[in-house]
Amino acid sequence: MEATLCDSKSLSSDQDGTNDQANIAIRELKIYQKQWSINVRVLRNTIDSFKNGEGNKQKLILIDEEGTLIQAILFNKLIEKFSGLLIKEETYTITNGEVKPPNLKYPTINPEKELTLTTKTIIRETKKIVSLEKLKPTFLSFKDVSAFDDGIMPFDVVGFVITVKPIFTNPKSKRREVIIMNKERVSITTKSSTLVLVNPEIPQCSEMIDWLKNSNSESSKSVLLTTTKRITQANRVKLIDVINTSPQLSKSMFCSFVAKIITIINAEEPFFSACTKCKKAVHEINGSTANCTNCKNGNSDWTIRYNLRLEVNDGTDTAYVTLFDEAEILIGCTAIAYVEMFEDESSECYQKMKSCLEKEYVFLVKINEKEESNRKARCIIAQEVRKVEEIHPPTVETEETGRNKVIDARK
Numbered sequence: 001m002e003a004t005l006c007d008s009k010s011l012s013s014d015q016d017g018t019n020d021q022a023n024i025a026i027r028e029l030k031i032y033q034k035q036w037s038i039n040v041r042v043l044r045n046t047i048d049s050f051k052n053g054e055g056n057k058q059k060l061i062l063i064d065e066e067g068t069l070i071q072a073i074l075f076n077k078l079i080e081k082f083s084g085l086l087i088k089e090e091t092y093t094i095t096n097g098e099v100k101p102p103n104l105k106y107p108t109i110n111p112e113k114e115l116t117l118t119t120k121t122i123i124r125e126t127k128k129i130v131s132l133e134k135l136k137p138t139f140l141s142f143k144d145v146s147a148f149d150d151g152i153m154p155f156d157v158v159g160f161v162i163t164v165k166p167i168f169t170n171p172k173s174k175r176r177e178v179i180i181m182n183k184e185r186v187s188i189t190t191k192s193s194t195l196v197l198v199n200p201e202i203p204q205c206s207e208m209i210d211w212l213k214n215s216n217s218e219s220s221k222s223v224l225l226t227t228t229k230r231i232t233q234a235n236r237v238k239l240i241d242v243i244n245t246s247p248q249l250s251k252s253m254f255c256s257f258v259a260k261i262i263t264i265i266n267a268e269e270p271f272f273s274a275c276t277k278c279k280k281a282v283h284e285i286n287g288s289t290a291n292c293t294n295c296k297n298g299n300s301d302w303t304i305r306y307n308l309r310l311e312v313n314d315g316t317d318t319a320y321v322t323l324f325d326e327a328e329i330l331i332g333c334t335a336i337a338y339v340e341m342f343e344d345e346s347s348e349c350y351q352k353m354k355s356c357l358e359k360e361y362v363f364l365v366k367i368n369e370k371e372e373s374n375r376k377a378r379c380i381i382a383q384e385v386r387k388v389e390e391i392h393p394p395t396v397e398t399e400e401t402g403r404n405k406v407i408d409a410r411k
């Protein structure tokens with residue numbers, strides 16, 4: 001069955017002699033169709049060897065703008081040919097290849113079709129990123145997942161990674177246990193069709209991150225201590241660019257700078273009493289409630305929050321950086337624990353805070369207009385802070401494990 005689409009267009013060729021076809025949706029691909037062009041984002045990319053290492057098979061899971069998922073495979077020489085392409089999370093235009101019915105003996109992401117890329121396939125990078133908006137996972141609670149223990153029906157779960165164990169290898173497979181949690185615990189196994197998306201831009205993921213931030217459990221704290229995507233991806237600039245809001249920093253964007261902590265200005269009291277509702281300082285405290293002038297409420301709940309003020313220097317310029325809740329990264333415990341544990345300057349948390357002196361950190365700053373004059377006065381609020389060496393952390397994604405890998409959430 002030859003392709004009939006875009007006959008008029010297929011007459012025109014672009015520079016590399018390929019048909020300049022219009023992109024279609026994965027939904028529109030017909031079984032055995034050979035000429036087509038799709039715009040897709042790579043969500044999973046694994047390479048396995050087979051026949052005792054004689055051959056290699058690359059497996060991709062792709063998504064298009066309609067949210068349709070499809071698996072694509074390619075072998076041996078083609079893997080080399082496209083080795084600089086098909087990077088996870090990037091979007092590509094893939095033109096031509098074979099559309100086949102999937103072998104239902106193996107787990108598949110699309111029960112109707114899959115793609116085999118061939119020597120006729122052209123792959124081009126494109127700047128038009130496919131969003132995950134239409135990917136509508138129906139997340140099951142961990143409790144409900146136990147009904148799926150036959151391993152046949154696929155399901156979606158959302159959780160946060162709390163521990164990544166070393167890779168365990170035996171002659172037949174490679175596996176690695178990753179412990180995930182949400183509000184519950186369960187043990188699940190991934191398959192070759194499983195998608196593991198780290199911090200995908202979908203509402204359920206942001207909700208979980210918010211929940212974590214408001215949760216006080218030990219596990220949620222450890223998650224918050226892992227490097228977030230923001231600080232890893234933010235534009236790295238010089239301290240002077242932040243102070244002067246240099247034009248390269250467009251409004252409401254995040255940027256980061258590296259600087260050494262030279263003084264802890266309020267080491268004696270790096271915290272304050274804050275209204276739990278508006279997070280602003282309260283002064284007249286009556287037991288568990290306080291008078292919040294900001295909320296105009298004489299009966300507000302209050303808590304202890306960090307407000308750590310630092311003097312930093314990047315080798316050229318000096319500035320004052322304020323850290324609120326993120327000071328926990330430097331001090332190693334919550335503000336409430338800090339106050340409870342503090343006895344004198346020999347306290348562990350106090351010593352940990354002092355140990356940050358003379359060391360270099362990456363600071364994340366949100367460039368909003370409201371703070372512009374403060375930045376000009378060299379007073380900067382940092383949204384995140386990390387040790388310089390943590391900004392290129394080992395990946396937390398699971399390694400491919402032969403056929404299966406394990407996500408264990410028992411602990």
Ligand SMILES: [Zn+2]
Nearest residue numbers: 275278292295
């Ligand atoms: Zn308030």
